[in-house]
Amino acid sequence: MKIVYITQHFPPEIGAAQGRAYDMSSNLSNLGHDLHVLTTFPNSKPVKKFFKKEKVNKLTVYRSFRIRDTKTSSIRRLANYLSFMVSSCISGLLVKRPDVIYATSPQLFQGVTGYFLSRVHRAKFVFEIRDLWVDFAELLGQFKNKKLLQLARKLESFLYKKADHIVVVTHGYKQRLIDLGVQEEKITVIPNGVNPNSLPSLKGTSPIKHQYGIEDKFLVLYAGNIGAAQGLTTIISAAEKLKDDPSVVFMFIGEGVEKQKLMESATSLNLSNVLFIDSKRKEELLDYYEAADVGIVSLKKHPLFEITIPSKVFDYMSMSTPILIGVDGEAKEIVEKHDAGFYFEPENADNFVRVLKFVQSRPDKLNDIKRHVKDKLLQSFNREKQAEQLSETLINLTKSAKKKLQKKTTSF
Structure with a gap:
């Protein structure tokens, strides 16, 4: 045909x-x-x-x-x-x-x-x-x-x-x-x-934390479009609440219409726990995914987004990165069904902080997700x-x- x-x-x-x-x-x-x-x-x-x-x-x-x-x-x-x-x-x-x-x-x-x-x-x-x-x-x-x-x-x-x-x-x-x-x-x-033959093998180590001087930090990654739909002001608000916590650092990778506004907000709040990185090619992102302790999937709180499954869910799962998901509906169901991460309420910075600190206290659970989530992904998607x-x-x-x-x- x-x-x-x-x-x-x-x-x-x-x-x-x-x-x-x-x-x-x-x-x-x-x-x-x-x-x-x-x-x-x-x-x-x-x-x-x-x-x-x-x-x-x-x-x-x-x-x-x-x-x-x-x-x-x-x-x-x-x-x-x-x-x-x-x-x-x-x-x-x-x-x-x-x-x-x-x-x-x-x-x-x-x-x-x-x-x-x-x-x-x-x-x-x-x-x-x-x-x-x-x-x-x-x-x-x-x-x-x-x-x-x-x-x-x-x-x-x-x-x-x-x-x-x-x-x-x-x-x-x-x-x-x-x-x-x-x-x-x-x-x-x-x-x-995801395509099975396009999934890279993890190296087991990543130079990213050393490169940015955050070896002892719990790295929370957002990689993707920094747009109006993502509701990322919530994450900046959460970073402000955690600015006196030396154990956590947030990293944003990507471009979008909201990026400049988020950067200005982080600067005005004197947030030393937030890093903004320019967009990277897919192969360049691999080390960042592997270095991340968790990856964020976030959308604004609205019924339309409850019928949306951000592709970032599959990106993180394919790289064995545990997910912090702030999306209700089908996307949340996928993460929970495949034991791929943890849910926080969309556009609720206090809830995000509570879930993040809970996740940070569960290193054994995070390691279990990293070991098994890729196989679960390939079975379904x-x-x-x-x-x-x-x-x-x-x-x-x-x-x-x-x-x-x-x-x-x-x-x-």
Whole structure:
């Protein structure tokens, strides 16, 4: 089967979206499918050409133009999305006779590309929803113009209706779509996970604590997007409550719209127990994960986040890092079911401190988690098995289409 896989996020850029796109497309290719990936040039570098075609292992990758996202302007970000939507529509015309157009969100404009190409190529349109983009944008105040919000809702509804099938990453997202009128049989749940062959072996020692002069500290790590949804002001508040405790240090690794504000807050509070580190490549992060005593997964307290499973849960589990999770719902259930860490109440700094000090007093429990959590993760969230599930879904979808076409032909 020939599949066009549309994703704005793809290696060499790093992140959860890039990892899922590469792993899923590669695994589908390993199952015998012909994968053509429509993506863009890395955002870290200026674009010097409109188009580039390359081979990445078994994948045929088409990189097309985009306006660079500076991550400081909503207008610039919108321009980034729209420019890739247009350029990927053009590059997608170069693929001959695909069977399936697979477009992955979070931003909806990749769905527009998917729908357009499915009509041009007369192929099945599958829309993957990794993020309830419009819901979260409204919740976080990113849609201040009500007319724009209404337009986004209409586009969302249009794409859900036109998609031949929809893939979501949580059962909560599935129920959300059903509540919006999407037929249940049209939705498949394929959560995030990890590729078994991409899991690195731990070295047993890490130079990070020595490098930062914190050998005798209990290291609490947050590595990921430092955005509005993460509710990380709670962690800064907790750090303030613990600033006279010499045994604990907090480390933030990553970038995002809230980073500067958090840094300014830590400075104004004279917090010597908080470190901010620039974003690191995936391979560079390994030593940090191994050095960490616990890793934080945090979102703001809201019902929408209770149906969200942050990919950071799987990142920490794959690196055998015990988790402090401040997210209710499905994410909390995964951590508890797999005995991967401890829960604290979202946006409650006092509760976070109490849980942290309890965890710090349980070194035997932390060592037990480090020994067993990776195996538990692979039993439940193996991307090779998830690709098999997706492959079966896509094959059934195209078989159904062929049967309908045959019936129409014989009826004449």
